[in-house]
Amino acid sequence: MLSSPTVRISLIFTAIALVGLVFADIAITAANPWKDLGRFFLGVITPDFFSTEGLATALLRTVAFAFVGVALGSVCGFLLALVYRAYPVRIFCAFIRAIHELFWALIFLQFFGFHPLTGVLAIAIPYSGIFAKVYSEILEEADPEPGRLLPPGTGVISAFLFARVPDCWVQLRTYTAYRLECGLRSSAILGFVGLPTLGFYLESAFSQGHYSDAGAMLILFYVLIATLPLWVKPKLLPVYILGAPFFLGEGMPIVWGNVTRFFTQDIVPSPLKNEEGWAGMGAWLGELFVDQALPGIWNTVILTQIALVATGIIALLSFPLISTHFGGPARRTGGHVFLVILRSTPEYILAYILLQLWGPSMLPAVVALALHNGGIIGHLIGRQSSSIGLRPDAPTGLNRYTYELVPRIYRSFLAFLFYRWEIIMRETAILGILGIYTLGFYVDSAIQNIQFDKAMVLILITASLNIGVDILGRVIRRKLALQTMPTC
């Protein structure tokens, strides 16, 4: 067993996570965590759909921001995919997708204020980077033969539209539809920084202890996502995309003076602004690095590694819930509902809820990340395990799980897990905004203290860390010859 590279890499990562646990701040600090949790669940089962008038508007805004942001992102991403071969384009895309939607929102808030453009760009920019990468991968996989057979002298555009796009069309469409689902989640959490989407109302309902309102919002959000295939039809898509910009809300007008000030003054490092020269710059950077960046990186990495292993455990435990090799249809339906809920709840919202209930520590973040990501991977490998044909006299129960199924799905399980490594890290950093000492915490504090220069440097550091983990994850997947399709 130990000689298998996949087992060895799993053990190494588990060991790293265990060491991380020693240094991590894991605790329940709330006075009455279980009572609060109970009240929250009571709220979910007694939802109140009519208390706030804002609920319908919040849902409408959430959908509108998602549509406009994802549509813009997919168009830009498609154009970028056409020139994705160029190295600078690749780096540019890796960079813009390494910065989380909420960070983009925080940046735009500083100069566009609460204008709808802030929310739209916060989704569209990172999504462009992701679309560019995935679209180019899909286009690359298309059969090159039809293109070679075209009569010489065929125009580039004609050749592309006839010989390349049609065979990828279904895949492009499926991926874009899937991204729309991710866009709804991104749109919802933008409310946490003050945009008029679901997160905004969820936060206010929670802070006032209106758990039934919060429950209603969550339930409507699940219904919205679960019924996506029913109301997003190809024929209706143009209507949605053309209509969505009119439902983004008024927001506040853009003050262009703020935009100029942001770029010419706010983000200029203070030593340069105060003409302290490069020596001052060095000291400023050094201090920023030691006091904020290093502790932020340390906590982000620890939390990421623990959450990664916890995600794996949740995925392995949860996939039998939907596998056809276990249980009857009734139990599987229950499993599907459970995993859909895990998948549809953005980790940011889960972490926010758990943090309210358990008090500040790394624990809510780990549990939130593990539940959300574990739910996604559990769903994917559960579906895959159902396609495995077992011999008629195969063992049952735990033996079936350990001998027949886990060995067969383990490679793709690892592939998904390492694919999500970078995503988990990006989320971990952002959870800092909720008060866990990861990089997002330091970014958020710098912004609160109106030190945008520091915030920008910290965001750049976060982005580089994400890019680094993305590369490492890809190296490991290549070493182990693991292949996967993208998930968000």
Add this chain to the structure above:
Amino acid sequence: MAGFNVSGLTASFDGERVIGPLSLHVREGERVALVGRSGAGKSTLIGLLHQQVNRFSSLIPQNLGLVNALPVFHNVYMGRLDANATWYNILTLVRPFVKDTNEVKALLVELAISEKLWIPTASLSGGQRQRVAVARALYQNSDMLLADEPVSALDGPAAHQVMKLLNQRFLTSVIALHDVELALAYCTRIVGIQDGQIALDEPSEKLTPADIMPLY
């Protein structure tokens, strides 16, 4: 140009020479059949020839190179993508023009698959797909045909019909054929390939099936 003269053709796969060096001179009006055991290098040779004379030839590769998601019409239309402006091609993708539809349809009638005009090629049978690739090559309207087993998935009468059509429409052709009878019936010159070299090169009327058999 309706003939070609190439020399020093070579191809290697994984560092191992699979073709040549070989030379081939095909005159205008000649119909050359490439025969030989599978793996002898016929497909590779067709591919090499296509690289050399691309501008003047229509190619039917063994895997056909159809765009599976597009209907038969568009796959055939692709043979002449260079003849029309980009905006015209884009419009055709959305809604084909009647003139082109009629022209393609007439071709498909000759190939006996006109009823499949708007069916995506993904849902066609092997023989039908092969006829779509033939239609595309015909639609391209060039003088020379390079084809790799263009009738391998067709039954007897259909194979003869397609071979006859190809002979009518192309002035010059180089066709890889494993069916010796067809090669002798429809080609004027037989070139036998063995281990990447030309092992036989004779006019068809001088040969009988028995002369070709040693190559297999």
